[in-house]
Amino acid sequence: MNEPIFEPRILSSGIRDVRFGQNVRVVQPVNLYECAIGDESFVGPFVEIQRNVIIGNRCKIQSHAFVCELVTIGDDCVISHGAKFINDPFVIGGPAHGDRRLWRRTRVGNHVSIGTNSTILPVSICDHVVIGAGAVVTKDITEPGIYAGNPARLLRRLNPNNTAETTVNVPFVDLNAQYRTIREDIDRAISAVIAESAYIRGPHVEGFEGAWADTVGVKHCVSCANGTDALLIAMRGLGVKPGDEVITAANSWISTSAMITQTGGRVVFCDVDPVTFTIDPAQLESKITSRTVGIIPVHLYGQAADMDPIMAVAERHGLWVLEDCAQAHLAHYKGRMVGTFGAAATFSFYPSKNLGAYGDAGCIVTNDDQLADWMAAFARHGGKNEHVMEAINSRMDGLQAAILKAKLPHLPEWTKARRRVAWEYDSLLKGIGDVETPQVGAWRDHVYHLYVIRTERRDALKAHLGAAGIATVLNYPKALPFYPAYAYLDHKPEEFPVAYRNQSRILSLPIYPELPSDMLHHVTDQVGRFFNGS
């Protein structure tokens, strides 16, 4: 049997009933019908413009763009390669509805640039807007600015008069950006806790304790209310008593030293290493007296302290080591996870930490069975049924545990993302003014809880960045020995030259896994402008 042969109808021109203004240039082949294109506009090859579309003057419609019915584009616009408009609102979910009574209009203002391969749903876009490549615009845009992403959101505001940048707000951290990526998991975890009324202890808390102990590679995780309590509970477990001396770093958050005092011990500060800001092992021995019982190294900003020499000093003098890992989830030293070196280690899950709860939470990890039992009893009223001692109530809520457990699988990828942000900062800030970017000590891998630069012009730079909408933080405004809380120790700057010098030079720049590259560039551009005086 002969196959039927269908002859295609070849149209001599893909242009039908188009109203062209003056000096319009069109590169064939195109498919343009029943539309209007204003003066001096350009239409590239493989463009489709459907009926009732109106395109203003001096517009550039680049190759492969698709402009559907009910779209109106103002003057001086650029519709880049492969950009497409959609007029079907997909009202019932599913595929395009096809019912033209439901189609909705799209209006694009003047001076709008729509990026390559972006998708514009039926919306209204005001004048002076830039839509980034690949963006999906799902809502009306009423403010001049640069928009990107899916769904598109404002990255920078633009000043319509000269289209120069005005305020770009770069937050120090954006916890909501992370929530948006895992919303379903988090909402499900919260709902489960509520459905089960598992608010205190219970399967979610135990589940997270087990998962975190496995992640760190230790036998026990004793959860508690926050990282500060974790230090207190651990030190009580290690037997600190009035008059005992505990050595810790001069650069840290105050919880580390404050909890030494709360156990009745005496704080002994040690200066830090000039490269990593972590406790300087070379100075440890000079701080040891007959009353010294332990050392608390802090893995500051996300980088491990130099554990080998610290452990060696501790061993020589019969001291315990308690690692403060509040800022260093998943950081390694010589390939080994922080939290596995000392007798115990503490973590904070404060919301902005690398693994953060939606409120306060913390824990202690250890391989010591007896210590773990004692700490668990101490944190929970001295034992549930039989109160073996007077103690405290410091528990991790079921809600926080469920949230942490839902977030835990993402921690490795978030850590990688933090490193990528840090490395991009490193390369873009290289050679600018006197800026020193964070240095990573030998055998360590930084997890960049904070990205802390140093410059002699710190205060002026902070003010400049603030004026450019960039949030920065001082971690910390003073080295611990110089806070009023430690005035009683009467320390002098020359006792802690590195920590003292750092306090006027350090500046933490915004860092979080989802920090958009545009925002990062805004930060580095502004640092450059500050030092180049432009």
Ligand SMILES: Cc1ncc(COP(=O)(O)O)c(C=O)c1O
């Ligand atoms: C080094 C260090 N230790 C301890 C803590 C205390 O943790 P939390 O805020 O959970 O009490 C923090 C928190 O910022 C910290 O950074």
